[in-house]
Amino acid sequence: MRRQHLVARLHRLSLYLFPRAFRTRFGDEVHDAFTHGLSARQTRGARVRYLAGALLDVPRSAAAEWWRSRPTWQRIGDGLWQDVRDGRRAITGQAGATAAVVVTLALGVGANAAIFRLADAVLLRPLPIAQPERVVALFHVPAGATEAAYYGLGNGLSYSAFRALESGTTPDTPMTGIAGFIDVEVGLHDDSGARQLTAGAVSGGYFSILGLRAAAGRLIEPADDVRGGAARVAVLSDALWARDYGRRYNAVGQTLTLGGTTFTIVGIAPRGFRGTRLSARPDLWVPMTTLLDLRAGGIWNGPLGQRMLGDHPLGWVRTIGRLRDDVTPTQASEDLRSRLGPPQSDRILDARPIVEAAALGDRDGLLRFVTMLWIVVGLTLLVACLNVANLLYVRSSGRIRELAMRAALGASRGRLIRQLLVEHVGLAALSAVGAAGIAILTLRLLATFTLPGNIAIDELGLGAMPDVQTAIGVAVVALLTALAAGVGPAVRASSQTSASWLRAHGTAHRRGPRRALIAGQVAATVVLLVGALLFVRSLRAGLQTDLGFEPNRLSAVSVDLFRYGYDVRRARAYYDDAALRGSGLPGVQAVALATHVPLSPLVLLPLTAPDGLRRQDDMLVAGFSSVTWNYFDVMGIRMLEGRTFQATDVSSGSLVAVVSESAARGLFGSAPGVLGREIHLFDERRLTVIGVVADVKTTSVRDQDVPMVYQHFAQETPTGGVSLVARSLAPAATLAALRQTLRTVDATVAPYNERLVSDQIADALSTQRFGSVLLSLFAVVALTVAAVGIAGVVAYTTNERAMELGVRRALGAGAGHLVRVVTGSAGVGVAAGLCLGLAAAAILSRTLERFLFGVATHDWPSYLATILIIGAAAGAALLTPARRSLRTDPLVAMRHE
């Protein structure tokens, strides 16, 4: 009997396997039938058989019942469609709130997507080459050299040393192959005239070491790169192929004229490959042995060029190598160095990963800059999310009545949450569409800027559209943001049962979360504002900086005669004619010629002063420019000592130079007393110093006194590009007239790089401008969003507490008191956010240090301005809705409730 009792209880327990609906209706009956049946079995065997049957029956029936009660697609569809309709009604029913949420989310997510695309292109996968981790860039520098030494011309191998190493490298050596390259500016001549392009002169193994395969035709091979029998072949980049040939395959086999020499196009480089350096992105590649045919100017023309491709010790060949799988970069570079003879082996060969070297000298700056961008857009997204959360919170609070009604009519809590989720997914979908638009706009905006290290974003090939990954990312982020912002309020709203709503509808104030959301928004906005103001002030400081010359009213235009088959005699005649005609133009005060005009890229070359401080092993790296006698006058550069060039210098036979103050200090220790002393150039020419001029900002306004050596234009006619620079009353008009004049001197020569020098100040400040524009933009967005959010919260609070306010008013409270009641909570949030934000800004602004110019990161006017702006915006946001609420009649408010 006891055993039967136990079996019955076990059976009763086992009924819990059934779904509840079945159990509550049939459970007792099933159990009764079972116990009756069991007691009806007389024999032990019958009872065992009966129990065995029951043992199978309960789980089988329960499983069948569960299967039967599964939600059918029809039922899910029914509910979902209902939710979608409800969601649409909720979204369109509150168009204002919906628009605020969608715009906010779209701005935050879209901007983030664009910045991600940029970071991806610059930092994460800058080089589309095979196994980039096995490829290194080799820098031939003195041991312990600073990062600066890795820049410029002297950090590579000399041509003869490179060729020696190249021929000694086999697949069995630690470095399975090395290749050299140099990027030079060349003139491309076609029917439409002349254009400046960047050409990569590469050794034969270059493309195979990078593991690249041609998109069409073939790439440059070792057989092309043979001294004496060099093939004049060119490989186009995909960008040039697309631009000039519309990606037509018959481009292969056609010819083009570079620097007066005809090259045959043999192939197209793979899409996305633009060399291994981010700051110089070749449009095409030619074999290194054809380098002199390009007539790239500077050291590449004339007898010096011949020596450069011979035994000249200058290390101009930038070298890359692929490591064997089992060696470290250090082992491989040591092996190479051991094969270099002295004096080449005195320096180290530093092997850096190619990806790191791609942005060498800039990588750290790039990393910081992109990090800064990310912080900026991240903060904007944070403000956006907080605001969306706030809006949704307020919105869902307003819907508690509706939700409570649904709950009373039998909707389950899950069903209510699902409905709210569907609504938020709808919001997310709208936001994602908006975000894609914002991302496209942001990418267009980004394309107009330059990253630190002179990397034009336009040339990174980001494209006008976000790629698929970014698009998916946008969708996911928008969804997660909307859900994250929506789930909390959804759960909270749905947990308000009808009972609690009936008990206290609308009088339960939970101000804590809202206050925290406001504080978060304000803090993030403060950080953005401080950053924006720092950049704006930095830009201002940059624009007002003393350049060492007078940039206004200067216009400049360049020509490169040697690309048009000129010789030195004809070139001299051209320059004389051009200068004469130019200075005769109306409004022009004077015209000077120079190989370098400030605020443009500069060739840095080493020089020594044997009777000064600099000996053979300690050369000064200085900028060089050949200028005419009146150059310093035209530019407004102060003469500190000595004299400028004269016509008599030419006949005197000895070469003369004017040096800048910092060059004089670097060479001889002090500026006074350097007149008449001798300096030696890297190519062993000797120059006598005849004058000292003030330092100028040579390449950008951020330069710190780059030493300059000015040579006499008439003494040694430059064989590369030359700029005509004119001082005039109307520089823009002069620029056009100057171009016209040069055409009349020789119509076949195409002038290039026409510019107003004052415009170049802004170009040189591109990073500051970029930072200013971007941060200001985001700061304004964040400020607007935060202000709207604060105003929304106050307006909501006012409505929510209308009855209380009415009572207070009726009891004689003044307007000031009521405003304090309404805005008090939000005001505390604003104040807390302001303090928090100022502290965070003080910390975060340190990441900006490198990009700021003439402004400290703890620049107090920026912080003060931020406090004032936040104060004004928050004041307006707090008071506008609060004041409006005061106009409501207390009686009306109370009756409404």
Place this chain on the structure above:
Amino acid sequence: MATGCTWRPTRILTAPTLQYKHYVYINMPPARTPTSTLPLKTEVLQILVALASGPRHGYAIMQQVEADSAGAVVPQAGAFYRTIRNMLIDDLVEECDDPGESDRDARARYYYRLTRHGRAVARSEMSRLSQVVRLGQSRHLTGRLKQ
């Protein structure tokens, strides 16, 4: 309507069983005829036959089925009540109050009886089966039917 019997929904319209009603409505065939659900499942047919003599409670039906098959069929409670539930939904049987004659058990029990539709379905099934049996007999597929 016989005394003591109420229309089905009023009896089962309690919160947990709400979905049965819901289910009935959305799955109700537009034109319900006695032949539209034929052939019947064996256990359904057995229950219909067992209920032919009048209302019974669940366990009594199970006993009757067992007796009708001379012990060959032993219904298991879980499966049996699932069938009953399906027959309720299909309107073959309905619940009714204790007819007050057959059972002296003090506990309140659900009694089941054939609906008008259930009886019609059972008749249709019987005639269908007898037709099959007659066909089989005429083709000497079976021995003579026992009387």
